[in-house]
Amino acid sequence: MDLGDDRATSGRLRRWTARPVVRDSLGVALATGAYGTSFGAVALAGGLDVWQAMGLSLLMFSGGSQFGLVGVIAGGGSPWSGVATAVLLGARNAFYGLRLSRVLELRGWRRALAAQVVIDESSAMSMARADRSEERTGFYVTGVGVYLLWNLGTLVGALGASALSDPRVLGLDAAAPAAFVALLGPRLRDRSTWAVALAGAALAVATTPVLPPGLPVLVAGLFALVVGLWPRRGGGEATR
DSSP states (O other), rough: OHHHHHHHHHHHHHHTTTHHHHHHHHHHHHHHHHHHHHHHHHHHHHEEEEEEEHHHHIIOOOHHHHHHHHHHHHHTTTTHHHHHHHHHHHHHHHHHHHHHHOOOHHOOHOOOOOOOOOOOHHHHHHHOOOHHHHHHHHHHHOOOHHHHHHHHHHHHHHHHHHHHSSGGGGGGGHHHHHHHHHGGGGGGOOOHHHHHHHHHHHHHHHHHTTTTTTTTHHHHHHHHHHHSSSOOOOOOOOOO
């Protein structure tokens, strides 16, 4: 390739990265991916090893579900309770997929690969665009960017925590619930959401003395899911 080809390629790359949707998507990917470092450290403090932490990020790849699973296990709950909690928390991605399937128009193995990066961030960056091309760009740049950086962050955090004789000496065992609350915070935007969150928390506290560890949070999650799916009066247009 000669110098002219290099300049043309560089120019096209600059124009592509200068697009607002690409800049925004890369910024979201960088910020979210960096948060993967905390998951890697928290996973080790919760009793997982480096390979298990990496397996969750590579295969599950849903921050809320991952922190929920680790939080249940760290609290003494059974792995099955943790898995059930993770599945419940990740169910929202299926609803994102229904909307995105009309945007991406993928079939077969391509659809399966794209489903791996259907998360809050990639869905939001896609749905915020009016143009079909930009919807797809926002989804792919954000989804792939977060996936790569989240897994890199998980590895860095897990290796760092594994270098400590006991990661809990730094208080990392308490970081799982704190990180989970931090993930939920931005979603508490109105009174109805706050009411459901507080009712779910009260339900979890009330059932803690009578249920095994891990099940109270699952009960609270089921309560929130039922409330979210309950038909509303005067619903008007369905949520997209």
